[in-house]
Each structure stands twice: as structure tokens, then as C-alpha cells.
Amino acid sequence: xxxxxxxxTESKGLHLNYSIxxxxxxxxxxxxxxxxxxxxxxxxxxxxGVRVSGIDINQDNxxxxxxxxxxxxxxxxxxxxxxxxxxxxDYAVLNQTLQSVEKPDYVIREMLRVAKHVxxxxxxxxxxxxxxxxxxxxxxxxxxxxxxxxxxxxNIHLLTIKDFYDFAKRHNFRIEKKLCMTRARIRKSLFHRLxxxxxxxxxxxxxxxx
Numbered sequence: 001x002x003x004x005x006x007x008x009t010e011s012k013g014l015h016l017n018y019s020i021x022x023x024x025x026x027x028x029x030x031x032x033x034x035x036x037x038x039x040x041x042x043x044x045x046x047x048x049g050v051r052v053s054g055i056d057i058n059q060d061n062x063x064x065x066x067x068x069x070x071x072x073x074x075x076x077x078x079x080x081x082x083x084x085x086x087x088x089x090d091y092a093v094l095n096q097t098l099q100s101v102e103k104p105d106y107v108i109r110e111m112l113r114v115a116k117h118v119x120x121x122x123x124x125x126x127x128x129x130x131x132x133x134x135x136x137x138x139x140x141x142x143x144x145x146x147x148x149x150x151x152x153x154x155n156i157h158l159l160t161i162k163d164f165y166d167f168a169k170r171h172n173f174r175i176e177k178k179l180c181m182t183r184a185r186i187r188k189s190l191f192h193r194l195x196x197x198x199x200x201x202x203x204x205x206x207x208x209x210x
Contacts, residue, residue, distance in 0.1 A: 016185070016186070017095070017096075017121065017181070017184075017202070017204070018040060018041045018044055018095075019044075020181075020186070020204055021041060021045075021093060021095060021121070022050075024119060024177075024204075024206060025045060025048075025090075025091050025093075025119070026050075027049035027050060028049060028050070028051070029050055029051065029090040029091055030050075030088075030089050030090045030091075031045055031050050031089060031090060031091045031092070031093060032052070032081075032089045032091075032092050032093070032115065033052055033053070033054040033095070034054075034055050034077045034092060034093065034094045034097065034107070034111070035055070035057075035094060035096075035097035035100075036055060036061070036065065036070075036072060037058075037061055038064040039064055039065035039070045039072065041093070042065065042068075042070050043068050046070065052070075052071070053070075053071040053072060053073070054070060054073075055072070055074075055077060056072065056075075057074065057075065057076045059074065062074045077107055078101050078102045078103050078106070078107065080106065080110050081110045081111075081113070084114040085114070086113055087113075087115070087116055088114050089114055089115040089116070091115055091116070091117045091118070092111040092112075092114060092115035092117075092119070093118075093119045093120075094107065094108075094111060094118070094119070094120045094121075095119070095120075095121050096121055096122065096145070097122075098120055098157070099122050099155045099156070099157050099158050099159060100154040100155055100156060100157075101156075101157070102156065104159075105171070108167075108171070108173075109171065112207070116208065117176075117206060117208055118173075118205075119204065119206055120164075120204070121205070122164075122203065123145045123146055123158075123201065124159075124161050124200045124201060124202060124203050126160035126161065126162065126197045127143075127182075127199070127200060127201045128198050128199060129201070130146070131198075143201070145201065145202060161178075161180075161196055161197040161200060161203055162197050164203075168207065172210050173207050173209055174207060174208050174209070174210050175205055175206070176206045176207060176208055177206035178203060178204070178206075179203065179204040179205075180192055180202075180203055181201060181203070182199060182200055182202075187199065187200065
């Protein structure tokens with residue numbers, strides 16, 4: 001499930017993506033990092049003074065997190081967070097993992113239940129380079145953050161910015177902030193805001209319950 005997360009830690013977008021999420025969360029807050037991978041983001045949050053714990057299904061990732069001195073447990077987030085009471089965290093983070101979980105709707109609902117704020121990032125499948133690749137090559141596209149062959153990919157629920165907005169409306173939660181990234185740079189121009197679904201490679205959302 002978390003092979004994409006592991007690949008992403010090697011890509012050029014790592015430092016900006018992780019730094020953005022770290023900057024979004026205030027020191028002293030209580031955070032759960034779902035699908036935490038090797039613990040790179042979790043460690044950055046901890047170093048900032050955030051009280052953070054991680055969950056990952058991969059045993060090797062758990063070992064790497066423990067070697068970093070992180071609080072982490074092995075678990076499958078597709079099974080939910082039943083052991084955590086409502087509003088037990090200030091933030092729940094799901095970074096570059098939403099598209100690889102089996103039950104994304106359930107995972108997001110559980111995040112909104114256990115945390116006051118939810119941070120979610122994912123690759124935007126409506127990005128123009130992805131569209132053009134599919135149009136001209138007639139094959140499933142590949143990129144830095146979508147690097148796998150169709151038969152060997154952990155991505156099972158690819159989505160777009162518009163899909164996520166529709167999902168938020170249908171499930172009655174609020175999008176507080178959206179950060180659009182392309183080629184590991186934040187895009188803030190009016191042009192990119194008007195055509196975000198076409199020109200955004202990766203998006204980071206900050207969400208809350210209504």
C-alpha cells in the first residue's frame with residue numbers, strides 16, 4: 001500500500017511537500033500520521049515540537065521509524081481507527097497515500113472523526129501532462145509521482161481535484177485550504193487558480209468538519 005510513499009521520499013518534491021505540511025501544523029499540536037512510511041515527515045513534525053505518532057502497515061517502515069526514535073504502531077488504516085476516540089487529535093495527516101488505500105471514503109471519514117483538522121495530499125490525475133500522455137500514447141501515464149506500470153502499481157483509486165471537491169460536498173466537510181504544486185513548486189498565480197485541475201501535478205488540502 002505504501003510503496004508510492006516510499007518512492008516519493010526519493011523524488012525532488014520531498015522537501016517542499018514535507019515542509020509545507022510541517023508548516024501547516026503548529027508546535028505543540030497532537031498529530032497522527034497515517035501511512036507514515038519510513039517516518040521522514042513524522043520526524044520533521046517531531047523536530048518542530050509537534051506531538052506526533054505514526055501508523056503504517058509495512059514492518060520494514062516500522063523498524064525505520066523506531067530507529068528514528070518515533071512513536072509508531074503497525075496497522076492497516078483501511079480497517080479504520082476504532083481504537084481512537086472522537087477528536088483525540090488536532091490533526092490527522094494522509095500524505096501521498098489516499099490513492100493507494102482500498103477504502104478512501106472510510107479512511108477520510110475516520111480521519112475527520114478522530115481529528116479536528118485533516119491534511120490530505122495526492123497526485124492530481126487530471127494534470128495536463130497525464131491527460132496528454134494518455135491521449136497521445138494510449139497507455140497509462142507515468143511520472144515522478146506516478147512512476148509505476150499499470151500491473152505493478154499501488155494506486156487503486158486515482159482521483160482529481162474536482163473529484164475531491166465533489167467528495168467533500170457529498171460528505172459534508174469543509175476545505176479550509178488548498179495548495180497546488182507542479183514540478184515541486186507551489187503555484188499561486190491567477191492562471192493556476194482558475195485552471196487548477198488542469199495545471200496542478202500534486203495538491204495538498206486542509207479540511208475540517210462542518
